[in-house]
Amino acid sequence: MDRTGSSDETRNAGTPRHFDIVVAPGFVLLELASLVEVLRLANRVCPRPPFTYAYRSLRGGPVASSSGATVPTDAVSEQPRADYLFVIGNSDPDMPDLSLGRIVSDYTYRGAQVFLLAEAASRYIDEQGTDDLATHWENASFLRERGARFQAKLSLATARGAVVTCAGMGATTDIALAVIGRHVSGPAKMTVADIMLHENIRDFSSMQPFSGARTTATGDAKLDQCIKLMQANMEDPLPIKALVALLHLSNRSLERKFRAFFATTPNSFYREMRLAKANNLLLNTTMSIHEVGLACGFPNGFSTVYKTHFGMTPKAVRREKRHAALR
DSSP states (O other), X not given: OBSSSOSXXXXXXXXXXXXXXXXXXXXXXXXXXXXXXXXXXXXXXXXSOOEEEEEEESSOSOEEBTXXXXXXXXXXXXXXXXXXXXXXXXXXXXXXXXXOHHHHHHHHHTTOEXXXXXXXXXXXHHHHTOSSSBOOHHHHHHHHHTTOSSOOBOBSEEEETTEEXXXXXXXHHHHHHHHHTTTSOHHXXXXXXXXXXXXXXXXXXXXXXXXXOOOOSSSXXXXXXXXXXXXXXXXXXXXXXXXXXXXXXXXXXXHHHHHHHHSSOHHHHHHHHHHHHHHHHHHHOOOOHHHHHHHTTOSSSHHHHHHHHHSSOHHHHHHHHHHHHHO
């Protein structure tokens, strides 16, 4: 059941990216919620929703999770039209509903990228007989106990062509944030992570936590520290020269780090982070436009800066949201 739009219509440039989310009976509710909340919050903090999604299953109809919560679904289309397919598994990698080789091929043939989580990943790995894909460490142990002649990787996710196998569980949030990061700005992605209280965004190559691997938001401690300083100083932004002094770095070194990880400058990142917060406040509070500007470090010229970045004035964004609520 499509929650924010239809994936069956012809897609035009600028159309939101669409996710088909396939659930199997007994699916893990945490994994579904982790994905959907990232998409929902991204739609909330951006002026125009960048994503749509639909719940699907092999046969359609209501599907119950392992915790008893049920979601309505539509049957998987024979000619899917989605940008992404996410398959949420259950506790039984032997369940026939997880044997999705043909469906995976249908989606990848039409240009979608496929993400298989936990047990769905294990089933795919078992059927493909390969040791270069990731799954949850518990499922990897299960594969070994069954006498598999290969070992699954223990990173959060591994891509092979258009198919990505993932550890699932809480790491689903990291995967979802990584995917939306392809279509929204870095600060917008981090705003979603902040709302979810998700402190460190791990990349695909991060090891699963049981390994004891230390995780950071970016993999660079100084860059992490800089971003935290920026987040803590939104209302009264710190000059870059103050940031580099606190970090014991040179301007050039900090700029290299931001260009390498975010493809932008520290100043641009900081400004966009503050604008992302301002956008969230505009859409989800009753603060005046002037108050929003002050809260995000724009005592003067806030509307002009906002329009330059988002293409609409703050007043127009609020008016559009009110009209949408009345429809």
